[in-house]
Amino acid sequence: MLSVEQAGQIDPWLGQSVECACGKTHSVSIRKVVIERGALDALPSYAQERGYSELLLVVDKNTLDAAGRELLGLCKAAHLNVSLCVLGADERGELAADERVIVQLMLNVTPAVQAIVAVGSGTIHDVVRFVSHKMDRAFFSVPTAPSVDGFASVGAPLIIGGFKQTIAACAPEAIFADLALLAKSPKALIAAGFGDMLGKYTSLADWQLGRVLFGEPHCELADEMTRQGLAMCVDYVDEIAEGSELGMRKLMEGLTLSGISMLLVGHSRPASGGEHHLSHYWEMRFIQQRRRALLHGAKVGVAAVQMAKLYEAAAALSKEAVAAAIAERQARGDVLTPERMREQIQAGYGSIADQVLAENGLAALDATESAEQQELPQWIIERWDEVRAVCGNVPPSGQLADALRRVGGPTTVDELGVEPELLEDSLKYAKYVRNRYTIIRLHQWL
Known part of the structure; x- marks a missing residue:
């Protein structure tokens, strides 16, 4: 019987269905994960075992x-088409995960292709995750x-009509992460992976805020799996910085555990909160301004530092101070009504505002304040004691x-290449990227 105590391991969960203490049955569709030197060599034999010849x-x-040419040669040597x-x-x-690239890949998937x-x-x-799901093909991952x-998650973050949205797709059937290959990665990409993991500090806290304030469903197993993956990366930060194979193993294991945690619950809540909303907002603004994209993990790392500042400020407040701040906001009418939220979304998102309004349940002109609000x-x-x-x-x-x-990795918006004005806008508008409770939404009351 699998338990939370095994949350820091990968292999026990592969191909398993688990009756969880959260009341849900979690299934992990990934069958195989190989994180070792020479992992590319394992792909052709696995494909043969599974009967995938095309x-x-x-x-x-x-x-x-x-890696592409090497893997191509290995597959041909194994007599795969x-x-x-x-x-x-x-x-x-x-290269962006948008409509243009999705169509290009779909046109290359012939009827004979099995994986x-x-x-x-x-x-x-x-892109491959989405197309594999839509065209009912097996999906293999080679980071x-x-x-x-x-890599291990089920969601595909795609840019559709300029709006960054995560679409449910499929997890890979197998992952082959070659440590010798990963150790040759550009330092900026390694730092980005570490930044993506560091953002779990704030995403997990955001998930807890949703649980405390709204009774949002929460899974201890997924939480602990993400937490242990994060701890693994932090504990081996020096090896990761060196780019050693040990560092790459620990970083890749942490990234994989985070992906599996999302796979368990069927959404990105354990691994994506306000820090990702800032990152997505910056990305969408860069697209609108036709600027070169920034690395996802680099953005998440810097955004996590910004979210940690908001958490520090909130932790310093007493219940009395919070009550006074809320009363003052209400007295001067500085609260977000549906109408004001609509105005902010129009101002902050421009041509993609309609998609953001729909995400937040504000598409209808007669949208009213809910009982929860x-x-x-x-x-x-x-x-507040529990929130604090x-x-x-x-x-x-x-x-x-x-x-x-x-x-x-970069630590400030200046080092990242995000202007102070864009940071200010994102702290005001990024909360609407997802209809999800985060420290940004809490901070609007404090």
Whole structure:
């Protein structure tokens, strides 16, 4: 019988269904995870065992050189019928998980293809995950850099009509992470993977806020799995900074555990909170301004530092101070009514405002304040001791910044390339990226 005590391990959960203490039955569809030197060699034999003789390898120009050609040769040597799809960059020389790239891949999936292999990092995996799900093909993962936690997850973050949204798709059937390959990753991509993991401090706290204030469903197993994956990365930060194979193993194991935690509960709550909302908001604004994209994990790491500052400020407040702050806001009418939220979304999202309004249940012009919204100020005051305890469990922002600095990642918006004005806008508008309770939404009352 599997238990929370095994949350820091990967293999026991593979291919399992678990009756969880949270009341749900969790299923892990991933059958195999290989994180070792020479993991690429294991893919052809696994494909043969599963009866997949027709494979499509999906790469871009960089991952073709990093691993694509080697894997192509290994598959041919194993007498598999294998073809190659090289995803093309856009006019700015970038690859984004958008409609253009999705269609390009779909056109390369012939009726004979049985399994699609993502050879790359986050973007390639997001596209392959979605297309594999829609076209009912097996999905294999070959990470070329430990840059994101989405390798094992079920959600595909896609940019549709300029709006970043996560669409339910499928987890990979198998993951083959070659430590020798990962150790050659650019330092910036390694730092990005660490930044994505560091953001779990604030995403897990945001999930707890939802539980405390709204009774949001919470799973101790998924929480603990993410927490142990995070602890693994923090404990081995020096090895990760060195880019050693041990460091790559621990980072990849942490990223995989985070992905499995999302797979368990069927959503990204254990691993994505306000820090991801800032990251997504910056990304969407960059798209609107036709600017070059920033690394996802680098954005998440910097955003986590910003969220930790909000948590620090909240943890310093007494219940009396909170009650006074809320009363003052209510007295001067500084509260977010549905009408004011609509106005903010229109101001903060421009051409994609309609999609954001729909995400927040505000598409109808006659949308009214819910009973939960009306009761929330009193709930915050009554439950402040528990809320404050959640806030106090987030490490200080300086500690997160120090950890990012050790792996060579950016720690401030200036280092990242986000202007102070955009940061200010994101702290005001990014809470609408997802209809999900986070420290940003709590902070609007304090």
